[in-house]
Amino acid sequence: MGRSIAMRGVWGGLAALAAVVGLWGCQQKAPGSVDGARLVAADSDSNNWLTYGRTYSEQRFSPLTDVNTGNVGQLGLAWHAQFDTERGQEATPLVVDGTLYTTTTWSKVYAFDAATGKPKWSFDPKVPGEDGFKACCDVVNRGVAVWKGKVYVGTIAGQLIALDAATGKPVWTVQVTDPKLPYTITGAPRVANGKVLIGEGGAEYGVRGYLSAYDAETGKLDWRFYTTPNPAKQADGAASDDVLASKAAGTWGGGVPKSGGGGTVWDAIVYDPDLNLIYFGTGNGTPWAPVVRSDGKTDNLFLSSIIAVNADTGKYVWHYQNTPDDAWDYDSDQPIMLADLTIAGAPHKVLMQANKNGFFYVIDRTNGKLLSANSYLPPGAVSWAKSVDVATGRPVENPGARYGTNLTIVSPAPYGAHNWQPTAFDPQEGLVFIPAMQSGYAYGLDPHYKFKDGGWNLGLNYDFGALPDDKAQRAAMKATLKGSLIAWDPVAGKARWTAPLPVFWNGGVLATAGGLVFQGNGDGKFVAYDAKTGKQLWSSDAGVGITAAPMTYKVGNTQYVAIMVGYGGAAPLAAHFALPDRPRMPGRLLVFKLGGTDRAPAYPAPQRLTINLTGVTSTGDPKAGFSLFNANCSTCHGPNVSGRYLPDLKTSPMILTQSDFASVVLGGARKSNGMASFAKYLDAGQVENIRAYILQESRTAQAKGL
Numbered sequence: 001m002g003r004s005i006a007m008r009g010v011w012g013g014l015a016a017l018a019a020v021v022g023l024w025g026c027q028q029k030a031p032g033s034v035d036g037a038r039l040v041a042a043d044s045d046s047n048n049w050l051t052y053g054r055t056y057s058e059q060r061f062s063p064l065t066d067v068n069t070g071n072v073g074q075l076g077l078a079w080h081a082q083f084d085t086e087r088g089q090e091a092t093p094l095v096v097d098g099t100l101y102t103t104t105t106w107s108k109v110y111a112f113d114a115a116t117g118k119p120k121w122s123f124d125p126k127v128p129g130e131d132g133f134k135a136c137c138d139v140v141n142r143g144v145a146v147w148k149g150k151v152y153v154g155t156i157a158g159q160l161i162a163l164d165a166a167t168g169k170p171v172w173t174v175q176v177t178d179p180k181l182p183y184t185i186t187g188a189p190r191v192a193n194g195k196v197l198i199g200e201g202g203a204e205y206g207v208r209g210y211l212s213a214y215d216a217e218t219g220k221l222d223w224r225f226y227t228t229p230n231p232a233k234q235a236d237g238a239a240s241d242d243v244l245a246s247k248a249a250g251t252w253g254g255g256v257p258k259s260g261g262g263g264t265v266w267d268a269i270v271y272d273p274d275l276n277l278i279y280f281g282t283g284n285g286t287p288w289a290p291v292v293r294s295d296g297k298t299d300n301l302f303l304s305s306i307i308a309v310n311a312d313t314g315k316y317v318w319h320y321q322n323t324p325d326d327a328w329d330y331d332s333d334q335p336i337m338l339a340d341l342t343i344a345g346a347p348h349k350v351l352m353q354a355n356k357n358g359f360f361y362v363i364d365r366t367n368g369k370l371l372s373a374n375s376y377l378p379p380g381a382v383s384w385a386k387s388v389d390v391a392t393g394r395p396v397e398n399p400g401a402r403y404g405t406n407l408t409i410v411s412p413a414p415y416g417a418h419n420w421q422p423t424a425f426d427p428q429e430g431l432v433f434i435p436a437m438q439s440g441y442a443y444g445l446d447p448h449y450k451f452k453d454g455g456w457n458l459g460l461n462y463d464f465g466a467l468p469d470d471k472a473q474r475a476a477m478k479a480t481l482k483g484s485l486i487a488w489d490p491v492a493g494k495a496r497w498t499a500p501l502p503v504f505w506n507g508g509v510l511a512t513a514g515g516l517v518f519q520g521n522g523d524g525k526f527v528a529y530d531a532k533t534g535k536q537l538w539s540s541d542a543g544v545g546i547t548a549a550p551m552t553y554k555v556g557n558t559q560y561v562a563i564m565v566g567y568g569g570a571a572p573l574a575a576h577f578a579l580p581d582r583p584r585m586p587g588r589l590l591v592f593k594l595g596g597t598d599r600a601p602a603y604p605a606p607q608r609l610t611i612n613l614t615g616v617t618s619t620g621d622p623k624a625g626f627s628l629f630n631a632n633c634s635t636c637h638g639p640n641v642s643g644r645y646l647p648d649l650k651t652s653p654m655i656l657t658q659s660d661f662a663s664v665v666l667g668g669a670r671k672s673n674g675m676a677s678f679a680k681y682l683d684a685g686q687v688e689n690i691r692a693y694i695l696q697e698s699r700t701a702q703a704k705g706l
Contacts, residue, residue, distance in 0.1 A: 028099045032149045032165025032176045036193060040273050047554040049095045052143055052188045053422065054551065056271050060424035061511045062552045066559035067594060068499075068514030072528045072538045076596030078560060079117030079278030081589045087645075088547055088568015089452055089587035090374065091143040092188070092422065092508070095553040099165075102564060103141040103332070104587055107155035111168060115555040121168035127156045132674025135205075136204040136635070137570035139674060140152060142267070142420070143188035145196065146598055147216050152196050158340040160214060162199050176212055182454050183207050183264075192271035193311050194280065195222055199265025203283040203331070206457045208260025210238075211269065211280050213314060218223060223314035225261035227302045231256040239314030246647040247319075248302060253295030259451065261293065262286035263303045267333040267420045268353075272365060277308045279351055279365065281332035286703035288414075289445055289459030290325045296402075299324040304332050306353065306361075306606040318368030318477040320393060322355050327402060328384060328443065329414035330357035335422045337432070343371055343491055352490055354423055354434045356416030357395075358382035361527045362490050375492040376417065381438045383411045403443040407464045414506070415571050422508035422549040424517065429531050431487045431496060433509045433517050438482040441465065455632075455681055462630035468638040475497060482579045485509070485519055487534060497534035503579055505562070505571035508549025520546025520563055522572075523580055526590070540592070543603045545572070568645055573636050576644040582606065584645045609651040613699055618692035620685070625693025628686050632678060636673045641697040650698040 032081075034050055042048070042055040046063040053060050067075065067705045085105040093102035100114040106127050111120040132139045135156055145152045150171060152162040161170055176198055177183030182205035190197045195213040203209065209227040214220065225240040229249045246612030252261070268281035290296040304326040308317040323330040337352045343362070349367040352625070354376060362371045373388035375381075386396040401410055421435040442464035449459045483501035488494075489702045507520035516537070517529040520661045528538040545567030552561045567589030572579055583606045590600065630639065637643035641650050654660045663669040665687045668677030680685070 003070060020654035029147055030166070032096055032097060032146045032151060034096055034146045035148055035631065049093070049551045049553050050092070051145065052092055052190060052236070053270075053335070053337070054701075056192075056273055057269050058335060059337050059339065060422055060509065060549065061426055062081050062511045064552055064554055064559050065512070065514045066554070067512070067516065067552070067561060069516060069530055069537060071594060072514070072516055074594045075538055075561065075592045076530070076594070077540070077598040077600060078591045078593040079598050080591065080600045081112060081117055081119070083108070083110075083587045083589075086566065086584040086586055088138045088140045088572065089564040090140040090186075090420070090548050090569065091564050091565030092549050092551050093562050093564065093589065094144060094146055095551075096146050098555055100562070101144050101146060101151055102589060103143055103153060104139065105139045105566075105568070107141045107157075109144060109151065109168065111151075111155050111161060112589075113551060114560065115558070122603050123163055123170070125153070125155045125157070125159065125161060129215055129672035129674050130668065130676040131156050131184070133206065133676035134202065134322040135184045135186065136201065138568040138573055140186050140569060142186060145189040145191045147191040147196070150216065152189045152191070152216075152420040154187065154189055154198050156184045156186070158183045158185055158200065158332040160185070160189065160196065160219070162216075162219060168244055169617070174214060174219045174221070184337075187267040190269045190271060193214055195269070195311070195684065197278065199267070199269060199280065201264050201266035201283070201500055203264045203286050204456050204458065205454060206257070206259030206286045206293070206451065207262070207264065209263035209265055209283055211265045211314075225307070225309055225314045225316075227265065227307070229256050231258050231260060239309065240316065244314035251299040251301040257284055257286065257293060259457070260305070261300070265333070268336045270336045270338060271311060271339055274349065275366060276311045279308050279336050280310050281306055281336060281353070282336065283331040283333055284329045287449070287457045287459030288327060288329050289449075290327050291445070292449055292459035293699060294325075296396040297323065300520060302492040304330055306332055306336065306351065306363070308365070320361075320363055320368050320370060322359070322361065324394060325355050328410055330355065330356075330416065332356070332419055333439050334416070334420060334579075337423065338365065338423050339425055339427070341491055343689070352432060354418040354432070354488070355434070356412065356415035356418060356423050357384065358412050359388055359395075360432070360434075360488060360490065360493070373492050373513065376434060376436060376488055376495065377438060381411060382417065383440070390481060403445065403475070405443045405445045405447050405461070407442050409440050410443050411440040412437065413439035415439055415575070419570065421506065424509040424511040426517070426531055428513060430489060430491065431531065432490050433511060434486040435490055435506050435509060435519065436484050436486045437504045438480070439504060440480060452681060456635060462634065463627055466630050467624070481575070483522070485529070485534070486516070487531070499529060499534045499536070505547065505569070505575070510550040510552060510561075512552060515577050518550045518563075520548065520550065520562060520565065522546065522567065524582075526550070526563055526565075542588070543600070544588070544622040545580060545582065558593050560591050560593050562589065572645040574634065574638060576638040576642045583646070609648070611651055611653055611656060611698070613695065613702070616695065618658070618688060618695055620684070620688035620690070620692030622689070622693040622696040625689035625691070628682070628690050632681060633690065640669070649694050655691055655694050655698065658688055658691065665690070
């Protein structure tokens with residue numbers, strides 16, 4: 001009898017406990033409930049996508065298997081959202097407990113119900129349009145970070161903003177960069193140990209790079225690591241002071257330029273909870289040309305490098321410089337992934353990167369020792385270096401790669417053999433999937449180079465990059481530019497399979513335990529491949545080019561695959577001639593599921609402007625305008641006025657009169673759209689020379705029916 005009562009008491013207690021647990025499990029978590037323990041365990045939380053690369057390792061591999069090689073053909077659109085910004089869409093959405101967070105161009109933030117697409121809130125930081133001039137490669141944004149009820153976003157204006165995850169209302173804002181200097185922020189923040197990590201861009205213009213760590217709760221600066229020595233040869237009171245003095249200062253023969261030398265931390269930031277280290281990539285130098293930047297003989301630390309620092313203090317631990325004394329814009333801001341690999345029979349904690357310079361690096365992340373570096377492009381597609389010496393860690397450069405004042409073709413081009421577009425690592429197959437490119441660029445020194453305050457400072461002869469507006473020559477150049485998706489074995493150091501792509505500038509990658517690799521391409525197709533073989537299994541036409549990386553998540557019993565679409569970034573702005581002949585269109589978020597039946601409206605047919613040039617004249621010199629255009633306008637409007645993803649100046653009514661054109665270029669009449677005034681760099685006569693050149697190109701295009 002006693003025992004029976006006792007057992008009833010135990011079972012009753014367990015039942016009560018089960019009821020409490022069940023009630024707790026049914027309760028909704030507070031929006032944005034992400035902390036350190038949850039992020040460390042993110043690999044086992046397959047339903048959510050909690051940080052930029054899904055987990056701290058940034059492998060972009062999902063354990064979800066509901067969508068797999070057997071049924072991927074049944075994917076259909078579940079829901080979609082259309083945004084009010086065109087330009088390039090580069091964000092990877094995050095999903096936390098049924099809410100999807102994403103960003104668009106101009107640093108706008110959106111929250112949706114992840115299952116239905118119902119909007120929850122949006123936030124517009126109202127970035128000044130003229131700040132778009134400071135963005136080398138479009139006014140893009142790659143996403144947010146979420147931590148303990150807050151959503152963090154960096155802005156083109158150089159701010160880091162914390163938003164309430166439930167409402168989207170600002171909680172705090174800090175100015176990360178000096179607003180008087182040409183800095184921007186386009187990368188996604190990361191959060192580790194209660195600190196928000198953020199870098200910046202601007203190395204094409206003339207700034208000094210650094211990584212900052214802010215208290216996630218208050219926005220207070222905890223530490224900062226500068227990537228180049230202080231040009232004034234004094235301490236910064238920063239975590240980097242000691243190592244800059246002891247290791248970096250002696251590698252800048254002639255000193256660091258007053259502008260700061262570059263080295264911006266514009267994308268790759270990864271936290272390693274096993275070692276409590278942060279790894280980040282650094283940007284190119286300012287100017288690109290080493291003989292102008294420094295003495296052209298020294299390494300210029302820490303440009304184009306991977307750096308490891310202590311997560312709590314920001315203190316230096318180790319570095320590896322991928323491209324010493326970088327002359328070609330081979331920055332090291334490409335995605336970094338962490339993994340545990342067995343190499344030559346021994347286990348290693350590794351860091352992996354498909355660098356812009358064409359080599360795939362496997363580095364022991366405990367000490368920075370290079371384990372392997374192999375070219376991941378076909379033979380002949382990397383001309384700047386023959387190989388990388390694993391013993392010294394240094395590249396074996398080809399003698400002709402260091403250019404002088406003569407035109408020198410070097411590959412890869414500044415777009416890189418691989419750029420910022422995320423890679424993915426499938427631990428089941430042991431493969432890294434790389435969005436790769438083949439390209440070349442005409443380098444050569446500008447013998448008349450002078451520093452341009454706030455403008456582009458490459459030290460190069462911009463005329464070398466221009467191309468005649470000729471169909472045959474453009475077709476020949478386009479044929480040299482190729483894109484592919486490469487399945488790379490990081491242990492064997494070679495490709496297992498390669499899938500050719502229709503254009504050279506494409507989107508990032510997602511791998512899943514369902515045996516799939518997802519990628520969007522520049523031709524507007526969202527494609528699923530078999531991870532083992534590279535066979536295409538499914539595709540969907542987005543109607544617009546894709547540069548962003550897909551992600552996947554699960555709500556209830558349904559797996560979703562999501563991707564931001566909208567073409568832009570470095571290549572679409574500067575290499576229009578080699579990319580699909582499509583105008584820019586509003587960005588969209590497309591979310592797929594098995595059996596989805598949603599339909600996104602078709603984009604409107606392209607409307608090509610035409611202008612009547614009859615009687616239109618100019619007092620300017622088109623020959624002089626050619627060089628002025630290349631030096632000041634071609635980065636956004638394309639060589640030989642080939643622009644498409646920004647306004648095509650050949651068909652702009654603004655060129656019809658001298659006063660209208662000057663009102664834009666000198667008066668800033670279109671600054672709200674990102675076209676800042678160039679009055680700081682050009683006078684009225686030079687502007688009219690540019691107009692004369694554009695009119696010449698416009699007439700040539702009309703005569704050829706272009």
